[in-house]
Amino acid sequence: MLKNLHTTSLRRRLSNWIALGSITLAALIVTVPLFLILGTVVVRGLGTFNWAFLTQIPKPIGEEGGGMGNAILGSVLLLGFASLIGVPLGIGAGIFLAEYGRNKFGNIVRFTADVLNGVPSVVIGMTAWALVVVPQGHFSLLSGSVALGIMMIPVISRTTEEVLLLVPQSIREAALGLGIPKWRTIISVVLRSASAGIVTSVMLAFARIAGESAPLMFTAFGNEFWSSNPNQPVAALPLQIYKYAIQPYEQAHAQAWTAALVLISMIVLTVVFVRFIVSRGVIRGAD
Amino acid sequence: MPEHGPSRGSELPEEVDMSAPVLGSSETLRIVPKARPVFRENVFADRAFRGVVLLCALAVLAMVGLIFFELVSQSRLSLSKFGFKFLVKQIWDPVAEDFGALPFIYGTVVSSLVGLVIAVPLSVGTALFLIEICPLRIRAILSLLVELLAAIPSVIYGLWGIFVLAPFIRVHVEPFLARYFGWTGLFEGPKYGWGMLAAGMIIAIMILPIIASITREVITAVPRVQREAALALGATKWEMLRIAVLRNARPGIFGAVILGLGRALGETMAVTMVIGNRPEIARSLFAPGYTLASAVANEFTEAVGNLYLSALMEMALVLFVITLIVNALAGLLVWSIARGKPSRALA
Numbered sequence: 022m023l024k025n026l027h028t029t030s031l032r033r034r035l036s037n038w039i040a041l042g043s044i045t046l047a048a049l050i051v052t053v054p055l056f057l058i059l060g061t062v063v064v065r066g067l068g069t070f071n072w073a074f075l076t077q078i079p080k081p082i083g084e085e086g087g088g089m090g091n092a093i094l095g096s097v098l099l100l101g102f103a104s105l106i107g108v109p110l111g112i113g114a115g116i117f118l119a120e121y122g123r124n125k126f127g128n129i130v131r132f133t134a135d136v137l138n139g140v141p142s143v144v145i146g147m148t149a150w151a152l153v154v155v156p157q158g159h160f161s162l163l164s165g166s167v168a169l170g171i172m173m174i175p176v177i178s179r180t181t182e183e184v185l186l187l188v189p190q191s192i193r194e195a196a197l198g199l200g201i202p203k204w205r206t207i208i209s210v211v212l213r214s215a216s217a218g219i220v221t222s223v224m225l226a227f228a229r230i231a232g233e234s235a236p237l238m239f240t241a242f243g244n245e246f247w248s249s250n251p252n253q254p255v256a257a258l259p260l261q262i263y264k265y266a267i268q269p270y271e272q273a274h275a276q277a278w279t280a281a282l283v284l285i286s287m288i289v290l291t292v293v294f295v296r297f298i299v300s301r302g303v304i305r306g307a308d
Numbered sequence: 309m310p311e312h313g314p315s316r317g318s319e320l321p322e323e324v325d326m327s328a329p330v331l332g333s334s335e336t337l338r339i340v341p342k343a344r345p346v347f348r349e350n351v352f353a354d355r356a357f358r359g360v361v362l363l364c365a366l367a368v369l370a371m372v373g374l375i376f377f378e379l380v381s382q383s384r385l386s387l388s389k390f391g392f393k394f395l396v397k398q399i400w401d402p403v404a405e406d407f408g409a410l411p412f413i414y415g416t417v418v419s420s421l422v423g424l425v426i427a428v429p430l431s432v433g434t435a436l437f438l439i440e441i442c443p444l445r446i447r448a449i450l451s452l453l454v455e456l457l458a459a460i461p462s463v464i465y466g467l468w469g470i471f472v473l474a475p476f477i478r479v480h481v482e483p484f485l486a487r488y489f490g491w492t493g494l495f496e497g498p499k500y501g502w503g504m505l506a507a508g509m510i511i512a513i514m515i516l517p518i519i520a521s522i523t524r525e526v527i528t529a530v531p532r533v534q535r536e537a538a539l540a541l542g543a544t545k546w547e548m549l550r551i552a553v554l555r556n557a558r559p560g561i562f563g564a565v566i567l568g569l570g571r572a573l574g575e576t577m578a579v580t581m582v583i584g585n586r587p588e589i590a591r592s593l594f595a596p597g598y599t600l601a602s603a604v605a606n607e608f609t610e611a612v613g614n615l616y617l618s619a620l621m622e623m624a625l626v627l628f629v630i631t632l633i634v635n636a637l638a639g640l641l642v643w644s645i646a647r648g649k650p651s652r653a654l655a
Contacts, residue, residue, distance in 0.1 A: 029542070029544060033544055033547070034544065036544075036546060037544035037545055037546040037547070040546035040549075040550075041441060041545060041546055043433065044433045044436045044437045044440075044441060045437055045441060046433070047429065047430045047431075047432075047433025047434055047437065048433060048434045048437035048438070048442070048450065050430055051430055051431070051434045051454065051457070051516055051520070052450070052453050052454075054457070054513045055453055055456060055457045055460075057468075057472070058460060058464065058465070058468050059456075061468055061471075061472055062464065062468070109364070110364050110367050110368075111364075112364075113360060113361045113363070113364025113365070113367075114361070114364040114365045114367065114368050116361045116364075117361035117362055117364060117365040118365065120361070121358060121361065121362070122365070127365075129369070130365045130368055130369065132636075132639055132643075133368050133369050133372055134368050135635065135639050136372060136632060136635050136636060136639065137368060137371055137372050139567070139570045139571070139574075139631055139632075139634075139635035139638075140372075140375065140574070140628060140631060140632070140635075141573070141574025141575075141576060141601055141627060141628075141631055142574070142576065143574070143576045143601050143604055143605050143624070143627075144375065144379070144574070144601075144604075144624050144627055144628045144631075145375065147378075147379065147382075147604065147608070147621065147624045148374065148375045148378045148379065150608075151378040151379075151381075151382050151621075152374075152378060171371055174367070174368060174371065175368065178364075178365075178368065202350035202353060202354055203354050203357070204350075204353050204354050204356075204357030204358075205353075207357070208357075228459055229459075231461070232459075232460070232461020232462065232463065232464065233461070233462075234461070234462065234463045234577050235462070235576035235577050235601070235605050238605055238608070238609060239608050239609050242609070259461055259463045259577075262463045262464065262467060263463050263466070263577060263581070266463075266466065266467045266470060266471075266581065267470075267581070274471065277467055278467070281463075281464045281467055284461060284464065285460065285461070285464060288459050288460070288461065289456060289459065292455060292456060292459045293452075296452060296455075
């Protein structure tokens with residue numbers, strides 16, 4: 022009896038299987054480049070990886086050894102200075118969007134933030150060049166941080182907004198009901214219970230800009246030596262990778278792969294860490 | 309979400325309404341203004357706080373304005389010298405100081421289109437797989453993998469492109485394409501490995517995650533009832549996906565594709581490293597090309613002469629305007645689907 026109910030024609034069943042098969046295949050194909058890239062970076066990068074790579078400055082081509090300690094320091098400094106611009110502005114805009122932005126003006130800001138997020142990083146780099154490098158007269162750590170800081174703003178503001186909206190309305194009402202003014206409620210109650218989520222949004226922004234090289238080419242510029250002066254050019258890992266990759270020497274290529282390994286491990290660790298936090302729930306008292 | 313509590317901070321009666329809801333008659337409210345000067349401080353602090361975060365929000369608007377302003381003012385020299393002809397001229401001669409952006413615009417558009425052609429079916433397929441077919445346990449892992457793909461820096465894609473992908477294309481992909489599809493004229497000429505095709509493939513890998521994640525969001529937004537209705541009418545799973553899911557999600561998927569296009573147009577480092585950097589317009593995808601973004605990144609630090617710098621600035625301006633339009637369009641399309649809900653996908 023049941024068999025007779027199954028009247029789907031062969032043609033339909035066949036096209037069903039073919040379509041579902043191709044969908045599955047597409048998903049499989051997408052993962053291939055990831056494993057290829059990560060695999061290559063690990064295999065080729067581990068070869069010249071050692072302690073000196075993390076602590077020394079580059080040696081001239083032809084000499085063995087040398088490292089990218091200055092580039093690692095430079096990247097960290099760039100991220101640090103960029104956060105001085107990106108984190109307060111981003112979180113502030115996020116608070117505005119979540120707490121005061123449920124209106125037309127909020128939508129305009131939201132839309133602009135998305136547009137800013139889509140502006141190619143190289144264009145932002147040129148803006149920072151015009152804003153900082155031209156008046157200063159030379160490349161600098163500062164100008165690179167301005168470029169990266171601008172890039173952080175939309176990422177942080179949109180994720181902060183999202184996280185703040187996850188904070189239950191009842192918590193806000195409880196605070197307001199106790200006679201706590203709104204600003205105090207936002208700072209001590211809403212932001213506090215969303216703090217893990219906000220940290221997450223900052224980490225996401227770090228992951229996004231840590232690998233940027235295009236906006237740094239004419240702002241931070243690169244440096245062969247140790248430098249932590251905000252007014253001087255500074256080395257950065259992505260820049261160094263690019264510089265070494267386009268040189269015709271095997272030895273430089275090997276260094277580029279190792280730098281790629283260091284950079285990618287930093288970023289992947291950040292992303293996985295963020296995932297871990299998010300999976301544990303970003304809002305206290307939300308469940 | 310409606311605003312709660314003393315939102316404006318300016319009307320004192322509301323404050324009392326919150327703290328003493330039991331007494332909610334209008335009589336009690338009238339007593340309040342005399343009550344405590346403490347309230348006035350709170351009103352001030354509330355306004356100040358609101359003002360500070362408003363400034364941050366305005367900064368977002370100001371940034372976009374600032375970018376536009378700086379690009380225009382820095383490219384004034386080139387704008388006044390070449391006018392609109394800048395966009396249609398094929399010459400790029402720094403020595404003679406004669407500049408036209410057409411080969412770069414062509415390279416940008418073509419490499420992005422190649423990227424889209426490869427990326428769209430794969431990413432829509434991945435999104436469908438994740439939502440509709442995949443067992444729950446695999447879903448988390450697979451979406452983490454796609455997320456990681458988005459996290460790999462452009463310059464590492466470029467590194468991999470130069471040393472792994474380009475040789476692979478030269479040895480395996482290009483001979484195959486030339487042999488079977490050479491008659492189209494798209495696949496002929498010397499096989500370098502790098503060139504427009506390699507750039508398109510790298511771009512495809514880089515925009516896969518964003519298209520997939522937004523498509524996924526849009527597909528999730530399709531009501532469950534639609535699917536159940538289709539299945540109840542006897543549709544196979546694929547028919548259900550086609551009739552109930554894809555048809556409903558079409559504008560959103562289109563938005564995702566446009567957003568991917570926006571990303572593709574602005575891709576810089578990876579493209580610079582594999583496209584060959586030659587400002588020529590060739591029909592064959594094997595030929596080297598150049599894009600707006602890669603030209604700017606490549607030549608800006610070496611440019612001598614104000615006109616040269618200014619021409620590069622104008623290219624950045626062209627790129628900015630194009631991506632602005634494309635992103636605005638995509639934003640509107642995606643918003644029309646997931647209205648009101650802030651879209652995480654852009655992050």
